[in-house]
Amino acid sequence: TRSSSRRAGREPFSIDSVVVGASARMRGVFDFVRVIANSESTVLITGESGTGKEMIANLVHHSSSRRHRPFVAVSCAILSETLIESELFGHERGAFTNAIKERPGRFELADGGTLFLDDIDDVPLTMQVKLLRVLQTRTVERVGAVRSIPVDVRVLTGSKRDLRALVADGTFRDDLFYRLNVIPIQLPPLRERSEDIPMLVDHFFRRYFQSRGKEPKPVSPAVLEAFRRYPWPGNVRELENACERIAQTCICDSVMAGCVPATVFFQKAGGAQPSETSDRERPAGVSLDDRIRDLAE
Numbered sequence: 274t275r276s277s278s279r280r281a282g283r284e285p286f287s288i289d290s291v292v293v294g295a296s297a298r299m300r301g302v303f304d305f306v307r308v309i310a311n312s313e314s315t316v317l318i319t320g321e322s323g324t325g326k327e328m329i330a331n332l333v334h335h336s337s338s339r340r341h342r343p344f345v346a347v348s349c350a351i352l353s354e355t356l357i358e359s360e361l362f363g364h365e366r367g368a369f370t371n372a373i374k375e376r377p378g379r380f381e382l383a384d385g386g387t388l389f390l391d392d393i394d395d396v397p398l399t400m401q402v403k404l405l406r407v408l409q410t411r412t413v414e415r416v417g418a419v420r421s422i423p424v425d426v427r428v429l430t431g432s433k434r435d436l437r438a439l440v441a442d443g444t445f446r447d448d449l450f451y452r453l454n455v456i457p458i459q460l461p462p463l464r465e466r467s468e469d470i471p472m473l474v475d476h477f478f479r480r481y482f483q484s485r486g487k488e489p490k491p492v493s494p495a496v497l498e499a500f501r502r503y504p505w506p507g508n509v510r511e512l513e514n515a516c517e518r519i520a521q522t523c524i525c526d527s528v529m530a531g532c533v534p535a536t537v538f539f540q541k542a543g544g545a546q547p548s549e550t551s552d553r554e555r556p557a558g559v560s561l562d563d564r565i566r567d568l569a570e
Contacts, residue, residue, distance in 0.1 A: 291332065294469025298461045302329065309456050310336035315408070316429045317393075317436070317453045320460030323508030326431035327391060329458060333429060334387040342386030347379050350392035357400050361390075362407070364416035380413045380424045391431040393453065394439060398446065405449045428453075463505040463512060470500050470512070477513050478528070481520035491527040499530070503537045 291303075309316065310333055318326045327346055334344040352360050359369075363378030379388055390396075396404065407413055408428060412421040430453050439445035463470070474492060482489045505511050515534060523532040530538065 291328070294466065294472050296461075296466035296469045298466055299469060302458060302460065303332075305458065306332050306336060309333070311338055312456065313427055314455040315427070315453050316456045316458060318429065318431045318458045318460065319435070320431075320433070321462050321508055322433050323505075323510030324460040324462060325509055326433075326460060327389060329460065330387070330389040330391075330429045330431065334389075334427075337387070337427070339386050339427060343383050344387050344389070345379050345383035346389040346391060348391045350395040354397045354400070357396065358403065359416050361404070362413045362415055365418045369416065375415070378413060378415065380407065380426055381422060383426045384424050385426075387427045387429060389429045389431065392433065393430040394432040394434040394436060394445065398444070401446045401449050405446065405452060408449075408452050463508045467501045471497055473509065473512060474500060474516060477516035478520060481517045485520065490523065490525070493527055493529045495530055496528055496533055499533065499538050 294300075306329065316330075316333060318329050320326055330346065331344060334340060347360065349357060359376070359378065361378045361380060363376050363381055366375045407424075410421070411425070412423050414421050436445055436450050436454070440447045440450050474497065475489070478489045478492070500512070507514070515537065518534070519528060519532050525532055
């Protein structure tokens with residue numbers, strides 16, 4: 274999570290500007306970033322959606338000697354199979370319909386800096402071959418071109434799925450996996466580091482209340498307890514969205530249960546079977562009595 278306040282002279286993005294939390298796992302990740310930042314090796318960042326893969330890639334770049342050069346991030350998941358080659362490698366004028374002028378790709382735009390390829394697990398097999406060649410030769414060929422262009426780029430990748438499993442399934446090339454998996458970083462889901470939630474909540478509320486020109490409101494213990502117990506399937510991104518929504522809609526003097534989406538208090542318990550009525554209906558947050566008392570305060 275990038276801090277909204279930056280001191281004069283500080284790098285635009287740095288480890289000091291990030292809310293880490295108290296968990297040993299995230300502290301370990303940030304310590305590891307400091308160790309590998311100046312390496313030129315490729316980094317594979319894995320974790321569920323919303324765990325902060327691009328944030329970590331940004332930190333690696335801005336903690337490295339390449340920090341004064343471009344950081345280019347692209348999500349491979351949003352690019353179609355016909356578009357991804359042009360986006361990554363560029364194209365020449367007339368290479369295909371509507372290619373009315375030449376256009377550099379993301380590799381060229383990141384020259385001298387860092388390229389972060391998120392959702393690398395969504396890259397089609399046909400494109401994986403070409404990507405492997407670029408990583409081996411450090412040159413790109415634009416679509417429709419007959420010459421190679423050298424690029425000086427450190428490549429970081431992100432994956433929401435286990436690439437080893439995709440290799441075993443035959444949907445990801447093993448040679449590309451080994452080329453990418455030189456320095457692996459595994460990000461834990463938010464539900465496995467719930468001790469970080471109070472600090473993250475405080476940070477997000479400060480950001481979004483202040484964006485409205487208001488001072489952050491105190492948060493009731495019942496709300497914090499519900500936040501700690503909720504599994505956050507969307508991870509930090511979902512937590513941030515919830516805090517933004519509350520900051521925009523809360524009209525109370527403090528953030529109480531009535532300000533929080535009901536799903537946070539009354540989600541179904543994970544893993545329950547349809548026949549397990551008592552488990553399925555039991556809220557995994559706080560009790561109804563706790564919520565009523567909170568609303569009455």
